[in-house]
Amino acid sequence: MDDIQLDALRETCNIGLGHASTALAAMTGKKIDMAVPRASFLPLEEAVSLGGEPEKEVSCINMSITGDIPGLVIFMFDAPSTFMLVDMVSGLPEGTTGELDEMSKSVIRETGNILSGSFISAIGNLTGLKMYTEVPELAFDMLCATLCSALTQHNYTDDQLLLIETIIGEIDRQIKGYFFFMTSPENLEKLFKALLF
Amino acid sequence: MRRILIVDDAAFMRMMIKNIVVKNSYEVVGEAENGAVAYELYKELKPDVVTMDITMPEVNGIEGIKKIREFDPKAKIIVCSAMGQEAIVMEAIQAGAKDFIVKPFQQERILQALERVQARA
Numbered sequence: 585m586d587d588i589q590l591d592a593l594r595e596t597c598n599i600g601l602g603h604a605s606t607a608l609a610a611m612t613g614k615k616i617d618m619a620v621p622r623a624s625f626l627p628l629e630e631a632v633s634l635g636g637e638p639e640k641e642v643s644c645i646n647m648s649i650t651g652d653i654p655g656l657v658i659f660m661f662d663a664p665s666t667f668m669l670v671d672m673v674s675g676l677p678e679g680t681t682g683e684l685d686e687m688s689k690s691v692i693r694e695t696g697n698i699l700s701g702s703f704i705s706a707i708g709n710l711t712g713l714k715m716y717t718e719v720p721e722l723a724f725d726m727l728c729a730t731l732c733s734a735l736t737q738h739n740y741t742d743d744q745l746l747l748i749e750t751i752i753g754e755i756d757r758q759i760k761g762y763f764f765f766m767t768s769p770e771n772l773e774k775l776f777k778a779l780l781f
Numbered sequence: 782m783r784r785i786l787i788v789d790d791a792a793f794m795r796m797m798i799k800n801i802v803v804k805n806s807y808e809v810v811g812e813a814e815n816g817a818v819a820y821e822l823y824k825e826l827k828p829d830v831v832t833m834d835i836t837m838p839e840v841n842g843i844e845g846i847k848k849i850r851e852f853d854p855k856a857k858i859i860v861c862s863a864m865g866q867e868a869i870v871m872e873a874i875q876a877g878a879k880d881f882i883v884k885p886f887q888q889e890r891i892l893q894a895l896e897r898v899q900a901r902a
Contacts, residue, residue: 607884607885610885610886610887611885674793686792687792687793687796690791690792690793690794691793693791693793694791694793694794697791697836697863697884698863698884698885700863701836701862701863701864701865701883701884702863702865704864704866705864705865705866705869705883708866708868709865709866709867714866714868715866716836716864716866716869717836717863717864718836719790719836719837719838
C-alpha cells in the first residue's frame with residue numbers, strides 16, 4: 585500500500601469515526617471529542633499488543649460487514665471504559681456499573697452496533713459502495729482471547745489488521761477505544777478505487 | 782390508547798423506545814427480537830403502529846416488513862436502524878416502511894414519526 589492509499593484510508597476512517605463519535609455524543613448527551621492518534625496496518629500479534637497487555641480485560645464488539653466490501657469491524661474498550669460507557673449511555677451516575685449484567689451487555693452491544701453503523705454508513709455514502717453491518721457479538725474477556733477469537737471465527741488470521749486507535753473523550757473523562765477493520769487485499773483495492781476516483 | 786409493537790434484537794433499545802412511548806400515551810402491546818417474531822405478534826396483536834430495527838438475527842427487519850405488509854397492506858411501520866445508508870433506506874421504504882429513523886435518535890424524532898405515520902389514512 586502506498587502513501588496515497590494509506591492516507592486515503594486514514595482520512596476515510598477519520599470521516600467514519602467522526603460520524604461515530606457524533607452518534608456517541610447524541611447517545612450520551614455529552615460533548616464527545618475524538619482523536620485518532622494512530623492508523624496503521626499491523627500484523628495480528630502487534631495489533632493485539634498495542635491494545636494493551638494480553639490478559640487485560642476488554643469488551644470486544646465485532647460485526648461482519650457484507651455487501652461490496654465484505655469484512656469485519658471490531659470495537660474494543662478496556663474494562664473501565666466499558667463500565668463508563670454503560671453509565672453514560674444509560675444515564676447512570678459515574679461509577680454505578682462495575683460488572684456486566686444482561687442489560688448492560690445489551691447497552692454495550694448496541695453502542696458498538698450504532699458506532700459501527702455510523703462508521704460503515706459514512707463510508708458507504710462517501711464511496712457509493714454498499715456496506716452493511718450484521719448482528720453484533722460481544723465478548724468481555726482478556727484482550728488476546730477476545731480479539732483472537734473474533735478474528736478466528738471470521739477467518740481473519742493471516743492478513744494484516746488495520747488498526748485505528750481512537751481516543752474518545754468526554755470533557756472530564758476519557759474513554760479509550762480501539763477500532764479494527766479487516767478485509768481482503770482485493771476488497772481494499774476496491775475501496776481505494778471508489779475513494780480515489 | 783395507541784397500541785405499539787416494538788421490534789429490536791437489543792433489549793436495551795426496546796427498553797429505550799418503550800420508555801419514550803409509554804410517557805406519550807402509547808401502550809406497548811408486544812416486543813419482538815426479530816422479523817419472524819414480529820410477524821407472528823403482529824398477526825396476533827394487530828398493533829396500530831410498529832417500530833422495526835433492520836439488523837436482527839434469524840429474520841431481519843426488511844423481511845419482517847415484507848411479511849407484515851403481505852398480511853396487512855395497511856400496516857404502519859417505521860424503521861429505527863443503526864444503518865443510515867441510502868440503499869438501506871430505499872430498500873426499507875420499498876418494502877413498505879413509512880419512515881426511517883437512524884439511531885441514535887432524539888426522543889422528539891421518534892414521537893413525530895409515530896404521529897405522522899398514524900395521521901396518514
